[in-house]
Amino acid sequence: MRSIRLAYLTILTAAIAGCEKKPTADTTASSHTVVSVAKVQSLQPSLPIVLPGELKAWNRTLIVGKVKGYVGKLYVDRGSRVKKGQPLAELEAPEVLAALNQARAQVSSAQASLIEHRAKQKVSAATYRRIVETNRTEGAVSANELDMAYARMMSDSALAEASAQNLEAARAQMASQQQLVAYLSVRAPFDGTITERNISPGDLVGADGNKPLFILEDKSRLRLTVAIPENLANALSENSSVSFTVQADPSKSYEAHFARSSNSVDEKNRSMLAEFDFENTDDNLKAGMYAEVRLPITRNKPTLFVPRTSIIHSTEGVFLVRVNNQTAEWVAVQKGNSLDSLVEVFGPVKEGEQIVKSASEELRNGQAISLN
Template sequence: MPRATGPRHGCRLLGLALAAAVGLAGCKRDGGRAAEAAQEQPPVALAPENVAVVSSRRLQSGPEVAGTLHARRTATLRAEVGGAVAEVRVDAGERVKSGQLLARIDASALQDAVRAAHSAVTSAQNALRVAESGARRAHTLAREGAMAEQDAERADAQLEAARAQVEDAKARLAAAEQQAGKTAVRAPFAGVVSERSVSSGDVVASGAALYTVIDPSRLQFEGSVPAASVGALVPGAPVDFSVTGFGGRRFDGHIERVNPAVDPSTGQVRVYVDVPNADGRLLAGLYAQGRVASQASEALSAPATAVDATSTPPTVMKVQDGKVQKVAVEIALRDDVAGAVGFRSGVKQGDVLVLGSARGALADGTPVRVVEDPRAQKSN
């Protein structure tokens, strides 16, 4: 049986439509308030340590090198004669001049030998005079026929033997004096005593180590570089490095020579870096690490933590118009020692980039506020 469609039914449909219209209007109002709330979201505060300004600087890249500083010039002084150490004049750490007396070994026995050698020379010279007189007399008698010519020749032979004995005695005297002179231990060059191995009263044998003297004005950085980077190792290539105990201070040197063979156990190549040390601050034996600067250029740069290297291409989060914007960049150079990267494209001078964990926590378009503008800091 058909249902009635009178005035009462039409009113019911209109009420439903109005209710739907009112509900839809309410939803639109709620959505608008949500959008407005999203637009009114307070910006994320970025502290100065969370941002960096893109600026132009000189960057370098190349293989890392690590090793130890050694004195370029060193000498271990050893006893040339045995005996008791009579005196010690210099201690470790003291500066010395070339030829300065460092220690002396007791020379009593050697002086006795010198005196004996002097006596032998005197005796040989006396014997020579007697032989000369005898030879002259023999030749005179031979000419007068009072002596056989054979006896005169024998006198000449005795004279030659006497002359040889004089020369031998003089040589023995020179050797004795030379040995006596070896009791004085002197510095071979100007430098610093790095080690003293004896004390006054010690009895040492010939060849025993007494002192070690180094020249600290020039050091040598003996380091190792992976064999894969051997192409960058050329004599004259600049090397910048840091040294244990000097904080972030950087030092410079140049490759002097490269070992022609790779160490099979480590896969490393040995390099020898000449390091000027005129002020003497660097010390032999300190550990050093740095980088062979095989490539260098001036580029727009920022800390390496500003770059998301996991994306392809790499990206940065740039602060622009109060929001962060993800921007693709092209890296020209990485300076691992300085912890910076150089850009070929994607940023310009003065751009503010978000660093590290702050960069990873922000989505593209997030409102931000730099607590203290680093560009203002830089200008001050």
């Protein structure tokens, strides 16, 4: 029995010794992570981006009544095509016509007064000349009589001048009343289409009305307005063209040409408004339509691109992992546009630098790496 216990203790001791044996250097795992690398590229591509846009009429105006009056006649309705200067409606305002007749009477009165005072001026001037001629004979005319003749001539001259100014004022008043009477005929300021009519015969209208009489739009040419994001504001060239589609006919593509921009970024939505002109000769498109605009964007200088898989998105920001002497170095960057499998980046990186092609947060900053 004692021999059996001794054998058991010998086996147990050998097992414990075997468990405590240290591993050899051949079984130690390597501390370097093997990675694939890519190079930072400098490119200047034309990047088509899709932005929302809106078609607006070339000209659009709200036509209101200049003078207060009743609607007498209507010549157009919603959808009517009109020419510049064409009558749209006639207003009735008897007091305006009465004021015009009064202004005409004042002009006639001022003309008569001017004729009278000019005649008196002519007579008094002739009398003064005769008295001066007579005064050459010593003692023929008294000094008082000469002075009175001179004063009468100057008085008549002043009255004639005042009458001439009164006539000009009366004519200006009559011209003003004539213009008010002309406003009774509401006319189209340009060629276009009536898109809204808010009056009926008998309505009282005026300049203080809440609604316009008509809304007129010129849709022969349309303005395609697009809000360009702030990061692309300098990438829009003056000779660029865009293609766009509308929901009314998604299968058909249209083309418009750059015309103008605000050259200022709106503080509210951080975008710059640009306009592209479209000749709507077939009248297929309507003002107010929503458009999906395909806009080619080219930077004014080359920028840097990296593979999409090399970018790390973490809670601290966006990073690339640069290879620096066999060490992983995290570099903070900002993303730009996408080009197929590449992404535009901005940050402290240079063209040709090596970065980890497939980066992840598991690869920490300062970690030793080996190139594949």
